[in-house]
Amino acid sequence: MRSRKDLPRPKVLGKGLGHQLINFAVSRAEQQNKQYLWLGVWEDNQPALKFYNKMGFSNSASTALIWAEISKPTIY
Structure with a gap:
């Protein structure tokens, strides 16, 4: 389960990090001749x-x- 602390912090939102990460993933997939990305x-x-x-x-x-x-099983 994800917690709130795993989500992007407001101070990094809107700074282009998401674009950079997606572009990096697409670039790597292209380098490896992948046809699909799963998200x-x-x-x-x-x-x-x-x-x-x-x-x-x-x-x-x-x-x-x-x-x-x-839950853990009950042992008798």
């Missing part, structure tokens, strides 16, 4: 979806993730 983003993360659309990505599939709480 995962939560469907309710509208700022990220808007950014990735702007960078040329499109939604090609959706996957349902099922979260379950795992």
Whole structure:
């Protein structure tokens, strides 16, 4: 599970870091003759979806993730 501290800090937002990272990933994929890049983003993360659309990505599939709480078995 991701926590809030894993998200980009406001002081780095709007500084072009996302563009640099995406461009780097695309460049590496091209160097390795890859035809596709896979990107995962939560469907309710509208700022990220808007950014990735702007960078040329499109939604090609959706996957349902099922979260379950795992508990330790009771030993008798």
